[in-house]
Amino acid sequence: MLSPSSRKRSQDSTPADSLPKSFVWEQIRHLLSAMPLSMAGLALSSVAGGFAEAGVLAVLAETALLIAKHQSDIATTLGPVRLHASIGALLVLGIGLALARLALGLVTSFIPARIVTSMQATLRSDLFDAFTRASWNVQSRDREGHFQELITNHINSAIQAYSAAAALITAALTFLVLVISAVALSPFAALGIILVAGTLAAVLRPLGNLGQRRAAALSEGWLAYAGGVNEAVRLAEETHVFGAQAKQRERLDAFIASFHRPNLHVNWLARLVSTVYQSLIYLLLVVSLLVLYYAAPANLGALGVVVLMLVRSGSYGQAVQSGIQTLRQSQPYVDRLRAAERAYRESAAPTGAEPLGELKTLELRDVSFSYDRAMAALKHLNLEVVGGETIGVVGPSGAGKSTLVQILLGLRPPTSGEYLINGRGVGEYTNESWNRAVAYVPQEPRLLHASVTENIRFFREIPDDAVMRAAIDAGIHDDIMRWSDGYNTMVGPRADAISGGQQQRICLARALAAEPALLILDEPTSALDPLAEQLIQDSLMRLRGNLTLVVVAHRMSTLEICERVLVIVDGAVEAFGSVAELLSCGGYYRSAVAASLTAPTTLARLTSLD
Numbered sequence: 001m002l003s004p005s006s007r008k009r010s011q012d013s014t015p016a017d018s019l020p021k022s023f024v025w026e027q028i029r030h031l032l033s034a035m036p037l038s039m040a041g042l043a044l045s046s047v048a049g050g051f052a053e054a055g056v057l058a059v060l061a062e063t064a065l066l067i068a069k070h071q072s073d074i075a076t077t078l079g080p081v082r083l084h085a086s087i088g089a090l091l092v093l094g095i096g097l098a099l100a101r102l103a104l105g106l107v108t109s110f111i112p113a114r115i116v117t118s119m120q121a122t123l124r125s126d127l128f129d130a131f132t133r134a135s136w137n138v139q140s141r142d143r144e145g146h147f148q149e150l151i152t153n154h155i156n157s158a159i160q161a162y163s164a165a166a167a168l169i170t171a172a173l174t175f176l177v178l179v180i181s182a183v184a185l186s187p188f189a190a191l192g193i194i195l196v197a198g199t200l201a202a203v204l205r206p207l208g209n210l211g212q213r214r215a216a217a218l219s220e221g222w223l224a225y226a227g228g229v230n231e232a233v234r235l236a237e238e239t240h241v242f243g244a245q246a247k248q249r250e251r252l253d254a255f256i257a258s259f260h261r262p263n264l265h266v267n268w269l270a271r272l273v274s275t276v277y278q279s280l281i282y283l284l285l286v287v288s289l290l291v292l293y294y295a296a297p298a299n300l301g302a303l304g305v306v307v308l309m310l311v312r313s314g315s316y317g318q319a320v321q322s323g324i325q326t327l328r329q330s331q332p333y334v335d336r337l338r339a340a341e342r343a344y345r346e347s348a349a350p351t352g353a354e355p356l357g358e359l360k361t362l363e364l365r366d367v368s369f370s371y372d373r374a375m376a377a378l379k380h381l382n383l384e385v386v387g388g389e390t391i392g393v394v395g396p397s398g399a400g401k402s403t404l405v406q407i408l409l410g411l412r413p414p415t416s417g418e419y420l421i422n423g424r425g426v427g428e429y430t431n432e433s434w435n436r437a438v439a440y441v442p443q444e445p446r447l448l449h450a451s452v453t454e455n456i457r458f459f460r461e462i463p464d465d466a467v468m469r470a471a472i473d474a475g476i477h478d479d480i481m482r483w484s485d486g487y488n489t490m491v492g493p494r495a496d497a498i499s500g501g502q503q504q505r506i507c508l509a510r511a512l513a514a515e516p517a518l519l520i521l522d523e524p525t526s527a528l529d530p531l532a533e534q535l536i537q538d539s540l541m542r543l544r545g546n547l548t549l550v551v552v553a554h555r556m557s558t559l560e561i562c563e564r565v566l567v568i569v570d571g572a573v574e575a576f577g578s579v580a581e582l583l584s585c586g587g588y589y590r591s592a593v594a595a596s597l598t599a600p601t602t603l604a605r606l607t608s609l610d
């Protein structure tokens, strides 16, 4: 978990720096290719709406002029159009055009909503798809809360890009139609509109750049904050015990404070751009009117229309500007999501072609593994196991046992060396047959928030009787039957019905349920009382010979069922042999056994009781 201050460095290299400059066009192109029909509908309705609006403006201006002159008929030219009409006909035409614009407005508001909703669903489902395909190596490197933040808040912020792109299209096309209409009426007016819009775009560009940089810093801030929140929730119990509530609050407040400025700037800039635009446009409108008055004073009706069009173009120009601003501020979010999705997808291990049948041999050939370049967690491991053997793994804390388990499960490819099953690289087998063949009980049991049955089944097709058999073998069946809803009892993180040992046995049942060929247990009895441990020991004894069993254990008693025990010290094999051989040759195993023997005084007391 990064502290707020340590994030400073990473903020400097936000992904926005590496983004293509034409982000706005890229988003529009993306929408065009993702939803061509909707985009075509949006463009058509925007253009038609623009013309309807231009018509309404023309009718308004001419009618106002008629009323001002106390006339009832009009004979005028609006650009290329010669108009002869009564005031009544003009008003009917105006109402018709206004209604048409309303109908088109319904379309131009519905289509962006549809685009945003469907893009949001697509982004969420694509990102989750990529995450589930990613290698464990990449998934396990994510900062705490990172993925959760990406798939919730970051997608919400990124989706603003699509919303803004859709709004931008409507605004830009309507603006264009008004410009075209203005050209027809008065080329001077059109020139005025274009000049005004161009000047404002140039003036506001630096604000856009600044907003984009601040949004990138904010995106980084949200990720760190999400990590802090996740950690605080995970450690809530410890926080109570150690009375660390105040410090936790301070810590999260520090996260919030660390991105207060970019947050303020992003929010302010988003509003500032519209305000600046509005103020400047009135200024420039007055200037344009003066120019128009002196350059083309002939037709008062046309001048009125031009004035109205200038005002409306100003609004659409402002909408274009704020669309661009929103798009640019969404850019860091879009980029981060893309980078994450790319990293997840690129890490996905391709499935092999060979179906894995019976597991005959398992071999590690000169296998080393490093989490980072600095230090190897496993060094030049050589190991040969015959199918059906029961192997124990023992070693001091941090020796590399869980790392070895992850290699054996195929979760992490060795940094160097080979992992062979039946003489072939493990990657040559189909993922499906490999997943069916291996099972695992992790060091820390992790449950779904679901029924006991669903927890044991774990998304696989396993019939109820096999679920119950697995529960019996794992020594949890009797406990389950005592719970109010039996196998339908809801369990899961923070469900208070079950203890750590019961969780561990549910995980063991999960591992046994599909009758695996290779079962790996990472300290399966660490949370069990001696009687529950004996139950597990008995079921492991019954399983012996039916499958290849690898048991990582701190308790020496667990290793008694193993035919051979691998001793790992400091990432390297210290010894590999039967319990008797290991006892005779000394080293870590012998000293661990000696340390685990019951204290002599307790033994003496027990003997005297007998």
Ligand SMILES: Nc1ncnc2c1ncn2[C@@H]1O[C@H](COP(=O)(O)OP(=O)(O)OP(=O)(O)O)[C@@H](O)[C@H]1O
Binding pocket: 140, 371, 372, 377, 395, 396, 397, 398, 399, 400, 401, 402, 403, 404, 443
């Ligand atoms: N995800 C990780 N990233 C970086 N280093 C790690 C990671 N997991 C483990 N390590 C390091 O690799 C080494 C071996 O760790 P590992 O978890 O395999 O030990 P272990 O033998 O299982 O210990 P324990 O008995 O305490 O469970 C340790 O030095 C540990 O700090």
Ligand SMILES: [Mg+2]
Binding pocket: 401, 402, 403, 443, 522
């Ligand atoms: Mg471990």
